[in-house]
Amino acid sequence: MLSELERTLGERAPSNGLQLTDASALSSHPTDSSRVLLGLMALAHKARSGPAADQELLEGVIDSGVLRSLLSALHFRDPGTLHHVRRTANVATSLARFLGWEGRHLKILEVAALLHDMGKVGVPDNVLFKPTALSPDEAELMLLHGNIGLDVLQACRVDPLVLEFIGSTHTYSEGATSRFRNINEVPMGARILTIADAYDSLRTEQAYRPGKKHAEVMAILGQNSGTQFDGNIVSALGRCCQDHGPTDYEPGVSNPGLNANGLGPLEALEASTLCHIFNHLYLLESLYDGFYLIDSDMRVVVWNRGMDRLLGRSATEMLNRTWTDRELSFTDLKGKSLGEDELPLQRVLTTGRSVTVSLSARHANGDSKEIELQTVPLLDTEQRLYGVAGIVRDLARAGRKPQDFRELRNAATRDPLTLLANRGELETQLAVHLADQLRSPQANPFSVIFVDVDHFKSINDNYGHSVGDKVLVDLARLMQKEMYSGEVVARYGGEEFVILCPDADLETAFTRAERLRISVSKMKLAEMPGRGLTASLGVSRYEEGDSVDSLLRRADQALYLSKHGGRNRTNSLTLAQARGARENNDGPTDKDPLIFRAEFDALVSNDMVIYKLGGFITDNDTKLVKVTQTQVIMHVGRVSFIPYWGKDAASQPVELELNIGKRVGGHNPNAASCNTKLTVQMKPRGWIRQPEIFQERAKQVFKDLRAFFVAETPLT
Numbered sequence: 001m002l003s004e005l006e007r008t009l010g011e012r013a014p015s016n017g018l019q020l021t022d023a024s025a026l027s028s029h030p031t032d033s034s035r036v037l038l039g040l041m042a043l044a045h046k047a048r049s050g051p052a053a054d055q056e057l058l059e060g061v062i063d064s065g066v067l068r069s070l071l072s073a074l075h076f077r078d079p080g081t082l083h084h085v086r087r088t089a090n091v092a093t094s095l096a097r098f099l100g101w102e103g104r105h106l107k108i109l110e111v112a113a114l115l116h117d118m119g120k121v122g123v124p125d126n127v128l129f130k131p132t133a134l135s136p137d138e139a140e141l142m143l144l145h146g147n148i149g150l151d152v153l154q155a156c157r158v159d160p161l162v163l164e165f166i167g168s169t170h171t172y173s174e175g176a177t178s179r180f181r182n183i184n185e186v187p188m189g190a191r192i193l194t195i196a197d198a199y200d201s202l203r204t205e206q207a208y209r210p211g212k213k214h215a216e217v218m219a220i221l222g223q224n225s226g227t228q229f230d231g232n233i234v235s236a237l238g239r240c241c242q243d244h245g246p247t248d249y250e251p252g253v254s255n256p257g258l259n260a261n262g263l264g265p266l267e268a269l270e271a272s273t274l275c276h277i278f279n280h281l282y283l284l285e286s287l288y289d290g291f292y293l294i295d296s297d298m299r300v301v302v303w304n305r306g307m308d309r310l311l312g313r314s315a316t317e318m319l320n321r322t323w324t325d326r327e328l329s330f331t332d333l334k335g336k337s338l339g340e341d342e343l344p345l346q347r348v349l350t351t352g353r354s355v356t357v358s359l360s361a362r363h364a365n366g367d368s369k370e371i372e373l374q375t376v377p378l379l380d381t382e383q384r385l386y387g388v389a390g391i392v393r394d395l396a397r398a399g400r401k402p403q404d405f406r407e408l409r410n411a412a413t414r415d416p417l418t419l420l421a422n423r424g425e426l427e428t429q430l431a432v433h434l435a436d437q438l439r440s441p442q443a444n445p446f447s448v449i450f451v452d453v454d455h456f457k458s459i460n461d462n463y464g465h466s467v468g469d470k471v472l473v474d475l476a477r478l479m480q481k482e483m484y485s486g487e488v489v490a491r492y493g494g495e496e497f498v499i500l501c502p503d504a505d506l507e508t509a510f511t512r513a514e515r516l517r518i519s520v521s522k523m524k525l526a527e528m529p530g531r532g533l534t535a536s537l538g539v540s541r542y543e544e545g546d547s548v549d550s551l552l553r554r555a556d557q558a559l560y561l562s563k564h565g566g567r568n569r570t571n572s573l574t575l576a577q578a579r580g581a582r583e584n585n586d587g588p589t590d591k592d593p594l595i596f597r598a599e600f601d602a603l604v605s606n607d608m609v610i611y612k613l614g615g616f617i618t619d620n621d622t623k624l625v626k627v628t629q630t631q632v633i634m635h636v637g638r639v640s641f642i643p644y645w646g647k648d649a650a651s652q653p654v655e656l657e658l659n660i661g662k663r664v665g666g667h668n669p670n671a672a673s674c675n676t677k678l679t680v681q682m683k684p685r686g687w688i689r690q691p692e693i694f695q696e697r698a699k700q701v702f703k704d705l706r707a708f709f710v711a712e713t714p715l716t
Contacts, residue, residue: 034354034389036280038378039273041293041387043069044155044301059104061111061159069270070118070156073278076271077121078128084200089113092196095233098240099192105161109189112165115153116193119145122278139419141282146170147305148281154302154319155293163315165189169197191230195221195237198229214241223511226444226503228486289371290392293378294323294345296385310371310394312364329362333370344375348388352377358395370395415491417469418476426490429500430548437542446502447509447541448551450559451479451516453495454534454567467527475533478523482516493646498552506541506572513537513570521568534568543575554578556687593691596682596698601675602709609660609676609709616708620701621650632658635685636701645688652697653685656705680705 047063058064074082092113096106120128123145127138150167168190186194202220205211212220218238225231284291290306303318311328321327325343332338338359340346347355354376360368372393378386413425421429433446453459453475460468472495479489479497488500499516501509520535538559540551554573561571604612613632616622626633637653645652661677682698 034376034378036277037293037376037389038380038386039277040152040155040281040302041295041378043152043274043277044157044293044295045386047155047157058111059107061104061107061162062156066156067111067114069274070115070152072267073121073271073274074118076268077275081117081120084204085114085117087200087204088116088193088196091199091237092192094244095196095237095240096189096192098243099233099236105189108159108161109165109192111158112162112169112189113193113196115149115158115162116166116169116197117145117149118152119147119149119278121275122148122280122282124279141286144282144285147285148278150315151281151285151302151304152278154315157301160316160319161187161189165193169193186230191233195229195233199237220515223508223515284391288391289394292318292390292392293387294390295387298323301387307392310392311361311369331360331368333358333360335360335368344373344390345388348375348377349385352379352383418473418491420476420480420497421488421490423490423492426488426492426498426500427548429488429490430552433500433502434542434546434548441544444503445505445542446500447504447506447539448555449499449501449509449513449516450492450538450552450555451497451499451513452536452559452563454536454563456495459528463528470527471525471533474523474525475520475535478519479516482519483512487512498555504541506539506574509539509541510570510572513539513572517568517570536562536567537570538562539570539572540574546575550575553687594684594688594694596695596702597680598702599677599679600706600709602678604676604709609658609678612708613658616705620704622656625655630660632660634658637685639686645684645686645693649697649700652688652693654682654694654698654701655685656701657681658705678709 043066047066058067071082074085089110093106093110096109101109123142127141146167147170150163153163153166164187168187198221199217202212202217203214218234218241221229221234221237222231225234285304285306288306290308290310291302291304292300292307293302295301300318300321300323303313303315305315307318308314323345325338325345330338330343341350344355344357344359354374356372356374358370358372361371361373363369372395374391376389376391378389380386413421413428415422430448437443437446453471456468456471459471472491476489476491476497479499483489483499486502490498490500492498499512501512504512514537517535517537520533523533525531525533536559538555538557538561540554540558542551554575557578558571558573561573562569565571602609602612610627610632613634617624617634620636621638623635624632625635634656635653636656637650639653657680659679659681661679680702682701684694684697688694
């Protein structure tokens with residue numbers, strides 16, 4: 001279905017659309033950066049001189065020829081994305097009209113919805129259409145599409161509110177990296193667009209799941225109100241659909257009538273050229289720290305987010321501003337001011353050639369930033385100047401390219417198999433949320449969900465580890481798609497995952513966990529025909545006095561209840577419930593599998609026991625906790641921030657209690673050497689659900705301890 005705006009434009013006289021300067025040359029010189037950027041500058045030039053008749057229809061929001069060209073390029077690149085943005089525009093405008101929007105603001109929202117995914121035009125096929133999980137590099141490339149779309153839309157001179165709506169929608173979806181503290185800070189248009197976008201995505205069939213029914217989608221949006229979605233707007237969408245009926249979605253079909261009219265030869269060439277421009281912008285965004293474009297009137301027409309991050313100056317501040325090199329207070333690297341003939345722009349205008357120079361620029365906060373600036377003239381085939389491009393690299397990166405840092409960051413924060421956050425990143429995020437909670441006790445609490453795949457060992461045993469890995473990757477993808485409130489989904493280890501849910505009480509987190517559990521049970525596993533997958537989950541929320549350790553331990557206890565209650569279920573535990581369970585426990589006994597007890601006779605006197613322990617402490621990464629004449633308590637091994645047992649001895653910590661008994665077997669109480677009875681008790685520190693692993697670890701610690709006392713021959 002076409003949007004209202006597109007239907008109106010389609011009734012106008014046909015147009016060849018935007019004609020990019022020297023399009024054939026652009027296509028035949030794919031590595032020539034200046035020619036590609038010249039095409040982007042031609043787009044800006046066309047947008048500035050668009051026909052006045054169309055401005056009445058679009059009310060100055062965007063030039064109609066530019067809009068047609070952009071949508072043609074999206075159609076040329078991926079009809080499926082075009083279907084999505086058109087449906088999203090219909091949902092967004094219907095919802096906004098229901099909320100009382102009209103006139104120019106309604107037009108701005110419709111244009112923003114139609115163009116919010118324009119950046120996908122430049123995503124390579126192997127990434128855009130990949131049916132399985134993306135690699136770290138591919139995921140990083142896909143995340144750039146929001147920035148790329150804004151770069152092009154800036155050049156198209158769209159209304160600033162369109163940029164604000166699209167930019168805010170993409171920024172808020174980034175969760176922890178967002179500049180917004182809460183949903184109320186997001187512009188209303190972006191909140192409407194975010195809900196319309198999510199609604200259509202959930203209703204439409206995806207490669208990893210079927211499309212959901214209207215009632216299911218509304219339940220998901222409602223569960224995540226107040227965090228990812230504005231609850232009032234979600235409620236309005238529900239009432240709007242009750243009055244007018246929800247949009248019909250046929251599984252596997254996205255409005256097939258949209259492809260009825262193909263592109264003509266000129267339109268196809270222009271669309272191909274635009275796709276090439278988008279593709280080249282991905283290179284600029286990936287290889288450099290920032291770039292900007294200046295038109296022939298010396299006004300800024302593109303100021304990408306990299307420039308904002310690098311120099312602290314926003315696009316809102318810089319776009320349409322008259323440019324001079326004095327704007328950024330350029331100096332050489334020693335702080336000396338540059339002469340007029342030394343300024344990069346002046347040198348380019350004088351010589352007509354590219355200039356690359358290392359210099360210092362002034363950050364908005366007054367600091368100096370050392371940069372490498374490549375200034376490139378944008379000339380057509382007749383050497384007419386259309387503008388200038390500035391391509392910037394941050395010299396503080398010590399020779400590394402931006403993608404090098406992304407690779408290092410991914411290696412440090414991402415699990416290499418599933419691409420989820422790894423344990424270290426989870427620890428960081430938990431620490432941040434705990435600190436925020438302690439600073440603002442009245443703020444909404446956060447919760448955690450522990451997820452464990454049921455009978456996963458049998459998958460590896462029966463189908464092989466490659467199939468097991470594929471199952472984990474598919475499960476990770478499902479969890480990411482099922483979470484809509486800025487959750488941090490992390491792989492904790494093996495088949496265990498932890499989900500951090502910001503601003504979620506216990507009931508909300510439990511509901512999300514149950515929704516996830518049901519989705520897991522419905523997963524399609526081509527590698528295991530006839531066999532399904534289930535998971536057990538445990539939920540806890542932050543309560544006053546909680547540490548990260550106690551919060552996660554409680555979620556783990558809840559998971560234990562799910563496992564021992566029959567699996568494929570969800571349990572939650574409050575602090576009071578966990579305490580009650582401990583109080584009702586009769587306490588450890590000799591049969592407790594997580595308690596190890598043993599004793600031996602040491603061939604040393606009582607007063608030599610502490611001395612002999614010195615060697616054991618040195619060799620076994622041991623910390624003394626308590627020392628008396630009759631008792632020593634030690635911690636053997638170290639507990640990590642999230643105290644779950646690992647695979648090596650150092651990450652399997654135990655508490656060792658050594659009780660020093662009376663001398664035995666010695667006839668002379670004043671003798672220098674005689675036997676002393678030592679009683680040992682050990683229990684695990686941290687989390688361990690496999691008693692046999694603990695018992696093996698305890699036996700080895702006991703063996704090592706005993707060797708320091710009984711391997712010595714008594715004196716005669």
